[in-house]
Amino acid sequence: MEENRKPLLEVKDLKQHFKLGRKFSIKAVDGVSFQIYPGETYGLVGESGSGKSTIGRSVIRLYEPTSGEVWFRGTKISGKLSPQDTKHLRTNMQMIFQDPMACLNPRKKILDIVAQGLDIHHMYTTTEEREEKVYRILDMVGLSREHANRYPHQFSGGQRQRIGIARALIMEPELIIADEAISALDVSIQAQVVNLMKELQKQTKTAILFIAHDLSMVKYISDRIGVLHLGHLVETGTTEEIFLRPIHPYTRSLLSAIPKPDPVSERSRTAFTYDLKEMGIDYLSGTEHHVEGEHYVLGTDDEVKRWLGEDFLQ
């Protein structure tokens, strides 16, 4: 990979704390930095409560970050923004949500749901143009024209998720944040949607921030992966680096927990347990260590040395 390519999105030391009363605050995200380059897919994985959704929401400005910076195409987008910047951001960054039923307005037709972004930003001159654009996008995500005049409840879960994708794509964004976009779907439908997203990405060259807890799906779709735990990015690297040579014990425990469709080996296998306290790992004292290529791991010098020495056999 070239050294000089410019990141599309850059998150620098992002912190997101939520106040719970006067004395307590939850550190949902505590110092996370990563970059996304144009046209690539970055997978963010971690268990629930690790802060992966919070990062997605902070990036798209649904939350005001406690500290840290978010840069998009060379402009800082955290903190106060001018109206032009806001507009630029809202057209170029889109989000796909987890529950396809809850995120579509049940009283609107698909045509209007998908065209809503166009309406807000006045991106068409005639009604025909508006319809034409919607039809083209629906076609891209594998729905037909007749579907445009139906209501969300008339669709199955997989189709609804396609509508969610169509709505995000119609703005021709450079970055899509997919927050657990396939978790609510059936296995066979998940595969369809993942294939569709990969195919669309090839056509449109959109970058995707793919947030999920299912590592096996993340492997299929991502170019690079970041592993989050308790608000810290414990390991990041290309998909091969993470899957072939996981360094951090948390990543290893995640990998060992993935069930395989193989009854004989699966029955004898037990998951590798990870206990922060038992292992004496303190994320705050750790620093980012470079392993190889784009592979970084969080830990103190001693820890990283020890982990590198351990042989990981799945």
Place this chain on the structure above:
Amino acid sequence: MNKDKVLSIRDLSISFQTSAGEVNAIRGVNLDLYQGETLAIVGESGSGKSVTVKAIMGILSGNGKIKSGTIDFTSRKSGEEIKEELLSFSKKEMRRRINGRRIAMVFQDPMTSLNPTMPIGSQIMEGMRYHYKTNKKEAYKKAVKLLDLVGITEPEKRMKSYPHQLSGGMRQRVVIAIALSCDPEILICDEPTTALDVTIQAKILELIKDIQKKTGISVIYITHDLGVVAKVADYVAVMYAGKVVEKGLSEEIFYDPRHPYTWGLLSAMPDLDTNDEVLYTIPGSPFNLLNKTEGDAFAERNRFALNIDYRLEPPMFKVTETHYAATWLLHENAPAVSMPEALKERIKRMGEEVSLLGGK
């Protein structure tokens, strides 16, 4: 080995009356559960897997109607065999005699199945006090023991906690403890880990397996995750559009699947060892049970569909003593069609891995 049947479902058909018409959710299901074994029912949403177990528990929703079939529940107390037909019981009788006491169920979402206004200790004791009229002290002791069994540390302290004070994994453990409180003979787990993370999922599955070893309870799993099935099941039933399309021992289903739908399900699972660009998918969307079909309900999504599939529903063909599949491909006059290459390769690779493990 002589296995004792605990539960046997024969020719069960259930339909629901909805505003859109009659939905035939279950269309002739035959299943058996043996003492101390685990049966996994796999399928997409709408395949009727949940409806089947709800029928066992007698908790079908009001518009459901059982059209035909029997569910025989055999229990062995002090050497005597008692056979009971669950479908002949009234709702009241089911609640008094079966639900929670003989057959217990663990639901998908632990937050909605626990009472948020009650400490977990009382919730565990509730069943014992209702069914067995256990006195408070004994019930308390047993509840503490159960919490310990499901792997909750400092159980005495936790007895007074409320569900919202626990994490998702802990809550599901409490639900399992409640289900086990009356020493049931059958435990039904309806997607017990879908709402949980992978790491916690693995722990919960190991826990249930462990308990099964200790208590000899029979378990029915409902899931759409084949990885989970591989980990826990002895016996697998694959359901599609209200029918069991393939059933057999877990090894038979995973290493020698015969039904095209099972091929599809297995191939659609992402595999950590392959580098394919595109995931295999089953084309189309799940079958709409509102429509009546002639022939095989899966035919439209089946790449290997034969002419006869559109006209006549396939019967169960026998592959081995334990392995059955409902597809015309197994008929003696059918053309020889084998599973997709990618899947074949994966199974071959798994076989190699297994022999490697065995060689060690």
